[in-house]
Amino acid sequence: MSEDVGVNDAPLVRPRIIATDLDGTLLRSDGTVSARTEAALALAEAAGLCIVFVTGRPPRWMEVVSAVTGPHGIAICSNGAAVYDVRRKALVSSTPLRREDALAVVKAVRAELPGVGFAFEFPEGFAYEPHYASAMWDAAAVRGIAPAETILASDVGGQVFKVLARHPEADPDEFMRRARAAAGQYAEITRSSPLLEISALGVSKASTLALWCAERGVAAEEVVAFGDMPNDLPMLAWAGTAYAVANAHPQVLAATEHRAGDHDADGVAEVIEQLVRGLDG
Structure with missing residues (x-):
C-alpha cells in the first residue's frame, strides 16, 4: 500500500459513485489506462459501485476509456458542459456557453x-x-x-x-x-x-455531477471523487470523500484531506481496491 493512502481514509458513508478525473489522475502520463486500473474499475463495478469519468476532455476524446467503461458508460466531459454515453457514443445532455x-x-x-x-x-x-x-x-x-x-x-x-x-x-x-x-x-x-x-457561468464538473447524482437519488456523501488540477476543485469540494493524487497541483493538495498515490503508480486504483475491500468487510 502506498504511504499516501491510509485505511482511515475510508468514507464514513457507503459509497455508490466513484467520480474520477482522467488526465493526471486515472490515466498514466502516456495517456493510458494501466492493467491494474482496468482491473480495479471492473472490481468496483462488480461490487455495485458506478464509475463516472469527469473530465475536461471533449466527448470525441473519450475513446481512451471506452474499453474500461462499465455498464453505466457515463462521462461528464468538457468540465461539465456535456454528459456523454461512452458506450453508445451519444451526447446525453449539454449546457453550452452562449x-x-x-x-x-x-x-x-x-x-x-x-x-x-x-x-x-x-x-x-x-x-x-x-x-x-x-x-x-x-x-x-x-x-x-x-x-x-x-x-x-x-x-x-x-x-x-x-x-x-x-x-x-x-x-x-x-x-x-x-x-x-x-x-x-x-x-x-x-x-x-x-x-x-x-x-x-455556473457550469463545472461539480454542478453537472451533482445534477446527475440528484436525478438518481445519490447524495454527495455517497460520492468518492479523485482529481489533480484546479478544474477538479469544485467536484472535490462537493463530494463526500475527496482524494488528491500525489502529483496534484498545490491548490488541490491544500484543499483535500485524503491522498492517493501518484497517477503513474496507479494511485486511484489502489484506493478503489481499498474501498472495495471495505465494502466486503
Missing part, C-alpha cells in the same frame, strides 16, 4: 492579456485562431481557423462547449487569476493544463 458570453470573455481577457489566443470546442470538433497552436488537435475535427470574433459570429460548430485560451508567456496560475478578474462575470474560468478552460 456565444455572446464567449465573445465578452474574449474581449475582456484580450484587453487584460494582449497576445492571448483562443480556441472553441464544439460537440464534434473545434475552431481556433491562427496564432493558437496545439499539437493535440486532430486535423479531422477542425471546423475553422479564423479570429475569435469571426468564429463566434458564424454558425460553425453549433454549441460552444468550452473556450480555451493560451498565452505564450504568462504563468498559468497568474493567467487564470487575471482572466477571472477580467471576465469571471461572464463565465467559469479554470485550468487543467497551461491552457485556460472556460465554460458557461
